[in-house]
Amino acid sequence: MTKKTVLSKDGTTIVYDQVGAGPVVILVNGALGYRSHPKQVELVSLLADQFTVINYDRRGRGESSDTVPYTVMKEIEDIEALISNEGGSASLFGMSSGAVLALEAANKLSGKLTKLAVFEPPLILDESRPPLPSHYVEQLNDAIQQGDRTKAVTIFMSQALLIPNQYLEPMQRDPMWQEFEDVAHTLPYDGLIVKDVAKGMPLPKGKWSNVLCATCVIAGEHSEAFFHDGAKKLVEHLNDGEYHILQGQDHDVAPTALAPLLKEFYHR
Numbered sequence: 001m002t003k004k005t006v007l008s009k010d011g012t013t014i015v016y017d018q019v020g021a022g023p024v025v026i027l028v029n030g031a032l033g034y035r036s037h038p039k040q041v042e043l044v045s046l047l048a049d050q051f052t053v054i055n056y057d058r059r060g061r062g063e064s065s066d067t068v069p070y071t072v073m074k075e076i077e078d079i080e081a082l083i084s085n086e087g088g089s090a091s092l093f094g095m096s097s098g099a100v101l102a103l104e105a106a107n108k109l110s111g112k113l114t115k116l117a118v119f120e121p122p123l124i125l126d127e128s129r130p131p132l133p134s135h136y137v138e139q140l141n142d143a144i145q146q147g148d149r150t151k152a153v154t155i156f157m158s159q160a161l162l163i164p165n166q167y168l169e170p171m172q173r174d175p176m177w178q179e180f181e182d183v184a185h186t187l188p189y190d191g192l193i194v195k196d197v198a199k200g201m202p203l204p205k206g207k208w209s210n211v212l213c214a215t216c217v218i219a220g221e222h223s224e225a226f227f228h229d230g231a232k233k234l235v236e237h238l239n240d241g242e243y244h245i246l247q248g249q250d251h252d253v254a255p256t257a258l259a260p261l262l263k264e265f266y267h268r
Contacts, residue, residue: 016056020048030096123230131200220249
């Protein structure tokens with residue numbers, strides 16, 4: 001493993017690990033994700049025997065720096081900088097809201113993307129679950145500005161993940177909660193990334209029409225219905241998309257279940 005850095009267009013330092021050898025695959029985390037998370041590290045190790053895996057901290061997380069104001073385009077530029085630093089072309093894998101970011105990047109950087117795989121992008125395109133509130137990002141920003149990271153994580157858990165209130169207090173006593181709070185200031189970023197596709201309305205016309213590479217859209221067998229509904233509609237919307245169900249899995253997917261499918265798809 002080699003730890004490396006690259007400067008994004010706006011001067012933000014993106015820190016990443018380069019692991020393995022072979023075609024380049026960049027992993028894009030979802031909300032609250034970071035490169036040293038045990039499941040992320042496990043996925044890297046499972047892919048690194050066949051690929052050069054780029055495992056990076058998204059801006060504002062882990063060891064990467066940040067530059068305000070935030071825009072989704074800046075995160076796309078972060079991915080572009082990683083691609084340029086690692087040979088000029090790459091495949092992407094995006095997880096949850098990171099899957100939506102990966103779709104946005106593939107739409108803007110189509111000539112630099114080899115293949116794209118996404119796991120359960122949180123597309124709320126119908127009435128199968130409540131949409132994100134129209135003021136969701138504003139609520140998160142207000143909590144962060146007040147210095148209340150607990151409130152910000154609670155807003156995310158209750159409104160984005162729909163976790164019932166009676167479960168939130170026990171979760172706050174778990175050591176993992178503090179790790180969530182450490183990156184809570186980035187929750188509005190993911191809120192902006194998914195804002196246009198979490199309204200309970202169909203995908204906007206032409207959304208991701210420039211995603212030209214083959215795209216594998218994955219959902220877990222036991223995941224909520226809206227993940228499957230969104231995945232199917234996304235595949236219909238893409239130029240070259242396919243839908244896969246991972247048996248026995250849900251949104252908290254096991255790397256051991258995910259890695260074989262990714263290997264097969266990227267090598268195809």
